[in-house]
Amino acid sequence: MKAVQFSEYGGPEVLRVVEVDAPHAGPGQVRIAVRAAGVNPSDWKRRAGLYRDFEAVTFPSGIGVEASGVVDEVGPGVSDVSIGAAVFGFGEDTMAKYAVLTHWAVKPDELSFEVAAGLPVIVDTATRALDEVGVKPGQTLLVSGAAGGIGSAVLQFARLRGIPVIGTASVAKHDYLRGLGAIPTIYGPGLAERVRALAPGGVDAALDLAGSGIIPELIEIVGDPARVLSVADFAAEQYGAKFSRGPPNNPERLLDDVARLCCEGLFRLRVDETFPLEQVAAAQELSAAGHVTGKLVISIARGTKARK
Numbered sequence: 600m601k602a603v604q605f606s607e608y609g610g611p612e613v614l615r616v617v618e619v620d621a622p623h624a625g626p627g628q629v630r631i632a633v634r635a636a637g638v639n640p641s642d643w644k645r646r647a648g649l650y651r652d653f654e655a656v657t658f659p660s661g662i663g664v665e666a667s668g669v670v671d672e673v674g675p676g677v678s679d680v681s682i683g684a685a686v687f688g689f690g691e692d693t694m695a696k697y698a699v700l701t702h703w704a705v706k707p708d709e710l711s712f713e714v715a716a717g718l719p720v721i722v723d724t725a726t727r728a729l730d731e732v733g734v735k736p737g738q739t740l741l742v743s744g745a746a747g748g749i750g751s752a753v754l755q756f757a758r759l760r761g762i763p764v765i766g767t768a769s770v771a772k773h774d775y776l777r778g779l780g781a782i783p784t785i786y787g788p789g790l791a792e793r794v795r796a797l798a799p800g801g802v803d804a805a806l807d808l809a810g811s812g813i814i815p816e817l818i819e820i821v822g823d824p825a826r827v828l829s830v831a832d833f834a835a836e837q838y839g840a841k842f843s844r845g846p847p848n849n850p851e852r853l854l855d856d857v858a859r860l861c862c863e864g865l866f867r868l869r870v871d872e873t874f875p876l877e878q879v880a881a882a883q884e885l886s887a888a889g890h891v892t893g894k895l896v897i898s899i900a901r902g903t904k905a906r907k
């Protein structure tokens with residue numbers, strides 16, 4: 600089968616589309632014929648070697664941690680899904696024609712394969728960040744980097760929890776933030792004054808999703824480092840703020856819940872752009888440039904018999 604791999608750390612040029620043996624579903628896993636795979640900043644960061652001090656990579660390495668597709672092999676011990684079911688979830692080396700999923704939910708027909716593939720990481724990270732920063736209904740939350748994948752999910756879960764949000768993004772994306780229920784403002788110098796004008800009573804907590812080095816400023820705005828959390832700045836803990844990382848907590852329930860919310864019109868994901876498997880390098884370059892709105896997705900063409 601075709602898969603995207605890299606055999607050394609480096610720029611997008613180290614990515615190759617290669618022919619490899621298809622993986623098989625181990626105990627508690629399913630294999631899918633991949634229809635779409637979500638692109639995450641961690642993909643290019645891992646490829647560039649930014650995680651090499653704390654995460655071992657065995658070369659050649661595949662790419663991708665989430666996908667949607669059609670189950671074509673069921674591992675030992677799996678009884679909740681059958682061959683032919685459309686599913687989405689967390690997996691391994693998902694930028695390939697076939698991939699193994701470790702956690703999944705059934706994909707409703709109303710949800711496209713592209714949207715479903717982009718949901719797992721943002722839904723897990725957004726709910727975890729909201730839970731761990733400890734913001735309560737009625738309290739005000741400041742979100743730095745609100746227009747990306749994680750930000751889009753944070754804004755919608757906050758709205759569902761009754762938490763008003765001030766979100767930062769460039770001006771062109773302010774309508775996008777309003778559409779997800781947030782009050783927009785620009786990032787950059789003068790943020791504290793802008794936030795004060797928008798929330799004279801102050802903000803109760805802040806999330807840093809952009810990793811742009813503003814933890815001290817967020818602590819000053821909130822007034823308590825314990826109510827500032829980053830998912831993107833490893834230095835956060837040096838300032839007394841929190842840093843949140845996986846693994847996902849109860850992923851099956853998260854995936855089932857977001858599928859239902861999407862069907863009820865209470866959650867949506869903007870797919871900014873889709874790329875074929877052969878253009879994973881271009882997708883990663885766009886991701887690394889840092890201005891995606893919503894999510895980038897790799898769409899994998901199947902034969903004419905593939906299910907919609």
Ligand SMILES: NC(=O)c1ccc[n+]([C@@H]2O[C@H](COP(=O)([O-])OP(=O)(O)OC[C@H]3O[C@@H](n4cnc5c(N)ncnc54)[C@H](OP(=O)(O)O)[C@@H]3O)[C@@H](O)[C@H]2O)c1
Pocket residue numbers: 639640641720724743744745746747748749750767768769770772786787808809810811829830831843844845886889890891892893894
């Ligand atoms: N710790 C974890 O568990 C975990 C899990 C998943 C992801 N992450 C990390 O979380 C971060 C966000 O991921 P993502 O998928 O949401 O990324 P993304 O979709 O690529 O985010 C892009 C967004 O960042 C905004 N942005 C760029 N520079 C900014 C700045 N200086 N201030 C505020 N916003 C800025 C952009 O808005 P404009 O276009 O308006 O500039 C754009 O909409 C990444 O660093 C990722 O590695 C961590």
